[in-house]
Amino acid sequence: MSAAFKSTERYIASRDLEVAVNAAVTLQRPLLVKGEPGTGKTILAHEVAQSLGLELIEWHIKSTTKAQQGLYEYDAVSRLRDGQLGDPRVHDIANYIVRGKLWDAFESEQPVVVLIDEVDKADIEFPNDLLLELDRMRFFVYETRQTVSARHRPIVIITSNNEKELPDAFLRRCFFHYIRFPDRATMGRIVQAHYPDLRHDLAREALNVFFQIREVPGLKKKPSTAELLDWLKLLMVEDLPVEALRTNEKHLVIPPLYGALLKNEQDVHLFERLAFLARRGA
Numbered sequence: 001m002s003a004a005f006k007s008t009e010r011y012i013a014s015r016d017l018e019v020a021v022n023a024a025v026t027l028q029r030p031l032l033v034k035g036e037p038g039t040g041k042t043i044l045a046h047e048v049a050q051s052l053g054l055e056l057i058e059w060h061i062k063s064t065t066k067a068q069q070g071l072y073e074y075d076a077v078s079r080l081r082d083g084q085l086g087d088p089r090v091h092d093i094a095n096y097i098v099r100g101k102l103w104d105a106f107e108s109e110q111p112v113v114v115l116i117d118e119v120d121k122a123d124i125e126f127p128n129d130l131l132l133e134l135d136r137m138r139f140f141v142y143e144t145r146q147t148v149s150a151r152h153r154p155i156v157i158i159t160s161n162n163e164k165e166l167p168d169a170f171l172r173r174c175f176f177h178y179i180r181f182p183d184r185a186t187m188g189r190i191v192q193a194h195y196p197d198l199r200h201d202l203a204r205e206a207l208n209v210f211f212q213i214r215e216v217p218g219l220k221k222k223p224s225t226a227e228l229l230d231w232l233k234l235l236m237v238e239d240l241p242v243e244a245l246r247t248n249e250k251h252l253v254i255p256p257l258y259g260a261l262l263k264n265e266q267d268v269h270l271f272e273r274l275a276f277l278a279r280r281g282a
Contacts, residue, residue, distance in 0.1 A: 003052050011040070011047040012182075012190045020177035021048055027175055030116075030134055030156035032166075035179030038224025041159040044179075045115035048157065055112045057154075059101040065122045067129030070100040071139050071148075093143050102133060106150040114154045120163040127170035135173055182225065184211060194229055198236060205245040206232055209255050213262075218270055223261040231260035 005021040007013040013021075021044075024031035033041045049056035059070055075096040083090045105114045119127060133139045137150035158174065160166065182190060184207060191203055210231070214222045223231075234257045235245075244256050254271055255261065262268050 005048050005051045008047060008051065010193055011043065012186060012193055013044075013047070014180070014186070017044070017177060017179060020175060024157075024175040025155055028153050029173060029175045030158050032158045032160065032171070032174035032176045033179060034160045034162055034176070036181055036222070036224055037161055038226035039179045039181060040225060041179060042115065042117050045113055045117075045157040045159075048155065049113040052113070052155075054155070055108065055110065056115060057101050057105050057108075057112050058115045058117065060117045061119055061121045061126070063121050063123075065126065067122075067126050068100075070102045070116075070130065071133065072100050072103055072141060073098045074143050097141065097143060102130075102139075103148055105154045106137065106148055108151065108154075111152040112154045114156045116156065116158045118161060119158050120160040120166065124164060124167070128167050131169060131173060187211075187225070187228070190225060191228070191232060195232055195236065198232060199242070201242045202235065202240075202245070203232070205242050206235060209245050210261070213255070213271070216271065216274060220266050220270075221263050223263075227261050227263070231255075231257060234260055 004018075005013075005025075006018055020033075021031060033044060035041055045058070046056060048054075074093075075098055079090055079093070079096045089095045101114065105112050134156060137153055138147055140147050187207060187210075188203070191198065191207070195203075206228075210223060210228050213219070238257070240256055254268075258268070258271075262271060
């Protein structure tokens with residue numbers, strides 16, 4: 001594939017991330033992307049597909065997801081019901097084979113991007129159960145005695161939130177990239193890309209508050225990029241004056257509309273306590 005993935009006006013990718021995507025494409029290996037929740041791992045697949053002009057096939061993993069579901073499933077219940085009703089379709093077992101996301105990708109007329117999202121949510125054996133299929137790009141359908149092979153090797157992007165360790169054999173077959181949390185300058189570019197009309201003084205003070213919150217010791221869940229963007233949208237809708245955000249380390253305050261940034265009561269109570277202590281010590 002001659003086209004290469006690059007950062008866009010809408011999606012600010014680091015140079016390292018651009019290199020990782022293109023290296024995975026060149027090596028024809030799945031790209032395993034880790035990073036804090038909200039750092040754009042899932043959106044990356046959308047941007048890669050758009051950048052390269054390819055269709056995106058999304059497979060969102062749950063705790064109950066089995067690897068076999070990505071290939072195909074045999075609907076024995078429907079076949080039994082149809083047999084009881086005398087439906088002639090019952091004589092062809094192929095009528096009860098339900099294609100999975102990887103089957104769709106393998107049989108696509110054009111190359112596609114496949115997103116396997118949050119692979120670490122599934123059972124620990126899930127990644128190993130896909131090793132052969134992702135490596136050889138084919139699988140066998142036992143019910144119909146057919147082999148399904150990929151017409152074009154898809155670009156596979158796998159995301160993980162590090163909820164559990166992934167098997168070594170699986171990791172060896174992937175190209176790995178960790179999306180580091182953006183520094184202030186990069187975050188400023190991200191904000192500008194999403195809200196080009198945001199007042200500069202409001203953006204500056206909002207970033208001050210955001211990074212100040214992330215540095216609070218003992219915070220259970222640090223606010224992420226996605227939460228910052230939600231918060232900024234609310235600030236714009238409410239048309240809050242910039243003075244409402246101005247703060248410093250000696251006068252720590254609960255920010256307006258903090259529910260977009262702090263996601264549990266422990267962090268709210270922690271922040272309130274630190275703000276109270278900061279006022280007493282002022």
